Amino acid sequence: AMAMPAIAQTAPSIKWRLTSGFPKSLDTIYGGAEVLAKRVKELTGGKFQIQVFAAGELVPGGGAAFDAVQAGTVECCHTCSYYSFGKEPTFAIGTALPFGMDFRQTNAWLYYGNGQKLLDEFYANYGVQSFPGGNTGVQMGGWYRKEIKTLADINGLKFRVAGLAGKVWAKLGAVPQQIPGGDIYPSLEKGTIDAAEWVGPYDDEKLGFYKVAKNYYYPGWWEPGPVIHFFVAKKEWDKLPPEYKAAFEAAAAEANVNMMAEYDHKNPAALSRLLGNDVKVRKFSPEILDAARKAAFEVYAEESAKSPAFKKISEDYFKYAKVQNAWFSVAEASMAQYLHAAK
Amino acid sequence: AMAMPAIAQTAPSIKWRLTSGFPKSLDTIYGGAEVLAKRVKELTGGKFQIQVFAAGELVPGGGAAFDAVQAGTVECCHTCSYYSFGKEPTFAIGTALPFGMDFRQTNAWLYYGNGQKLLDEFYANYGVQSFPGGNTGVQMGGWYRKEIKTLADINGLKFRVAGLAGKVWAKLGAVPQQIPGGDIYPSLEKGTIDAAEWVGPYDDEKLGFYKVAKNYYYPGWWEPGPVIHFFVAKKEWDKLPPEYKAAFEAAAAEANVNMMAEYDHKNPAALSRLLGNDVKVRKFSPEILDAARKAAFEVYAEESAKSPAFKKISEDYFKYAKVQNAWFSVAEASMAQYLHAAK
Incomplete structure (x- = not known):
C-alpha cells in the first residue's frame, strides 16, 4: 500500500x-x-x-x-x-x-x-x-498635445504624472497633475492637461490618447x-x-x-497600429534627458535627507545599477544596436 | 472535519x-x-x-x-x-x-x-x-590569441566553435574546431587552436582563457x-x-x-576582474558583423533546403524577430543607450 x-x-x-x-x-x-x-x-x-x-x-x-x-x-x-x-x-x-x-x-x-x-x-x-x-519593461514617455523640443517647452506643462516622478518633472518646470486613469482622456481632449503618461503602446492604445495628442515620446525615463x-x-x-x-x-x-x-x-503590434494612426513617435532630446537625470538625483538627495530608509536602499540600488550598466554596455548593447539597425 | x-x-x-x-x-x-x-x-x-x-x-x-x-x-x-x-x-x-x-x-x-x-x-x-x-543572455564572442580586425584575419583561423555557428564561421574562412570544454585551455595555450568561445565573463574566467589569449571579443553574435x-x-x-x-x-x-x-x-564582477588581468575587450568590426550576418542567412537558406522543419520554424522565428526589433529599438534601446553612457 x-x-x-x-x-x-x-x-x-x-x-x-x-x-x-x-x-x-x-x-x-x-x-x-x-x-x-x-x-x-x-x-x-x-x-x-x-x-x-x-x-x-x-x-x-x-x-x-x-x-x-x-x-x-x-x-x-x-x-x-x-x-x-x-x-x-x-x-x-x-x-x-x-x-x-x-x-x-x-x-x-x-x-x-x-x-x-x-x-x-x-x-x-x-x-x-x-x-x-x-x-512592463521600459515604458513610453507619454502623449503630448504639442512637441516638447527644449526645456522651455516643459515650463508650465500640465502633465499627468504622479509620485516621485512628478517631483522630478516639477523640477523641470512642469506642473504634475494627479488624475485617475479614466479621467485622462477627456482632460487631454479638452486641454485641461497638456500631456499624460500611462504605460506603453498596448495599454495606451486602449485609452485612445492617440486621438487627442499625437506626439508620443520615448523613453519613459522615470520607469525603466x-x-x-x-x-x-x-x-x-x-x-x-x-x-x-x-x-x-x-x-x-x-x-x-x-x-x-x-x-x-x-507592444510591437500596438505600436505598429498607432503609427498607422498618424502618431508621431519622438525621442526626448539629450538636453531634456540630461536635465531630467540631474533633477532626479536632486530629488534622491532631498528624499534621502528625509528618510534614512530611502537613502540606504536607493544608494544600494544605484551602486548596483552602475555595475550592471558597465556590463550591459558590452555584449547586450552592441548586439541589440546591431540587430535593431539591420535591414 | x-x-x-x-x-x-x-x-x-x-x-x-x-x-x-x-x-x-x-x-x-x-x-x-x-x-x-x-x-x-x-x-x-x-x-x-x-x-x-x-x-x-x-x-x-x-x-x-x-x-x-x-x-x-x-x-x-x-x-x-x-x-x-x-x-x-x-x-x-x-x-x-x-x-x-x-x-x-x-x-x-x-x-x-x-x-x-x-x-x-x-x-x-x-x-x-x-x-x-x-x-545565459548575449554571450561574449570568445578569446583570440591575435586581434581580429578584418575578414582577412579570420581566414584560416582555427576557432573552437560548434554546430550551426561553426558553419557560419566556416563561410567567413575560419576552420571550426570541435573540442570538449576541458581541452580548450591547453589547445589555446599551445596554439593548436587560435581562438575559442565559451559563454560569458563568469564562466570564461573559471577556465582561465585570459591567461593564454588576451583578446576578448563581443558580441557573441551567434548566441544572442x-x-x-x-x-x-x-x-x-x-x-x-x-x-x-x-x-x-x-x-x-x-x-x-x-x-x-x-x-x-x-557577469559584471567577473568582467571587472578580467579587465584587471590585462584582458583587452574588443568589439567585432562592422565589416565582420555584416559578413557574418550575410553568411548566417546563407546557412539558413541551405538548411531550409534540406529540412522543411528548419525552414518553417526559422522563418517564423525571424519574422517574429523583425517585429520585436522594431519595438525594442524605441523605448528599450534609447533608455539603455542613455543609461550606459551616463557618468
Whole structure:
C-alpha cells in the first residue's frame, strides 16, 4: 500500500482574497494576478484558492490595495509600491526609480543582490512582505498635445504624472497633475492637461490618447523597468504550510517572467497600429534627458535627507545599477544596436 | 472535519532522474536543474523527486543528455538543443540562432508567439517535449590569441566553435574546431587552436582563457540569448498527475528567470576582474558583423533546403524577430543607450 505523504494528512483548505491595484481593462497587468491564482490552485490540487478582485471591487486601486493588505482587509494584493509614495518615499524604489534599472537588472538586484532583503526589511514596518510578480519593461514617455523640443517647452506643462516622478518633472518646470486613469482622456481632449503618461503602446492604445495628442515620446525615463509586486500580510504568510509558500513563490516568479513576455508580445503590434494612426513617435532630446537625470538625483538627495530608509536602499540600488550598466554596455548593447539597425 | 482533497488520496511517489548537459563546474547553468528539482520537491511535499546528475555521471553531456531522454535512460534532462544539430538542423533553433533574438524576445516567441508550439511539434518526433529553463543572455564572442580586425584575419583561423555557428564561421574562412570544454585551455595555450568561445565573463574566467589569449571579443553574435531547455520524455510526462505537471511547469519558468538573473548578477564582477588581468575587450568590426550576418542567412537558406522543419520554424522565428526589433529599438534601446553612457 502507498504511504500517505505528510502533506495529504495536513493540507488545509485555504481561501485568500487578492485585490489588484488595476482594473480588468489593463488586461496584461491585471492578468498577472490571475496567472498566480490559477497556478497556485493547480499546484495545491485546489486546496489553496486565491480569489482575485479588480481595483474598485473591494477597495480602490493603486496604493489602496497595499493599504488593504496592511489593514488585514485582504490577505494579499498585486500592485506597484510607488502608489504609496505619499506615505514614505521608499515605496518608490520597489517599483522603479527614474534613470534606474531595467527588467533584467532589477531582477538581478532583487533575486541575487540586496534588493529583496532591503525592501522586505522596509515593508516589514507595514506587516507586509513582497514577491516580484511582473514588469512592463521600459515604458513610453507619454502623449503630448504639442512637441516638447527644449526645456522651455516643459515650463508650465500640465502633465499627468504622479509620485516621485512628478517631483522630478516639477523640477523641470512642469506642473504634475494627479488624475485617475479614466479621467485622462477627456482632460487631454479638452486641454485641461497638456500631456499624460500611462504605460506603453498596448495599454495606451486602449485609452485612445492617440486621438487627442499625437506626439508620443520615448523613453519613459522615470520607469525603466517597473515591477508589479505581490504583497502578502506577514501574519497570513506565516500561517501557510511550506508547500503553499512554495506554490506562491514559484507562481510569483512565473508571473514575473510571464508578464514581461506578454507585454513584449503585445507592444510591437500596438505600436505598429498607432503609427498607422498618424502618431508621431519622438525621442526626448539629450538636453531634456540630461536635465531630467540631474533633477532626479536632486530629488534622491532631498528624499534621502528625509528618510534614512530611502537613502540606504536607493544608494544600494544605484551602486548596483552602475555595475550592471558597465556590463550591459558590452555584449547586450552592441548586439541589440546591431540587430535593431539591420535591414 | 476537514475533507481530504483529491490529491491527497492519489498523490503517487515519483522519482525521476535528470541528466544535465553540463558539468558542476558550470555552476550557474548546471544549477538551473537543481533549482527545478528543489522547487518540484517542495511543491509536492517531497512526493515528486528529481535526482540531478552532472554530465558524465550517467551519460556524457551536451546532446547525449537529449539522446538519453529519447532512449528512455532518464525521464528528463537539462541541456541545449543545439548540441543535437548534427541529427537535424532544426535542433539549433530552440537554443539560439546567429543574429536572432535575445532573452526577452525569445521568451515572447516561446510563451506567446508560435515558438513553443512549433518546437514541441518538432521534438514530438523524438518522443520529447520541452520547457524553457534558463538563459545565459548575449554571450561574449570568445578569446583570440591575435586581434581580429578584418575578414582577412579570420581566414584560416582555427576557432573552437560548434554546430550551426561553426558553419557560419566556416563561410567567413575560419576552420571550426570541435573540442570538449576541458581541452580548450591547453589547445589555446599551445596554439593548436587560435581562438575559442565559451559563454560569458563568469564562466570564461573559471577556465582561465585570459591567461593564454588576451583578446576578448563581443558580441557573441551567434548566441544572442541561448535557451537551456528541460526536455522530458513524453510517455513519462503523460503519466504525471496534473499537480506534478503544474509543479514542473512552474519550476521551469522560475528556473528560466532565475538563471538569467544569476548570470546578470555574476557577469559584471567577473568582467571587472578580467579587465584587471590585462584582458583587452574588443568589439567585432562592422565589416565582420555584416559578413557574418550575410553568411548566417546563407546557412539558413541551405538548411531550409534540406529540412522543411528548419525552414518553417526559422522563418517564423525571424519574422517574429523583425517585429520585436522594431519595438525594442524605441523605448528599450534609447533608455539603455542613455543609461550606459551616463557618468
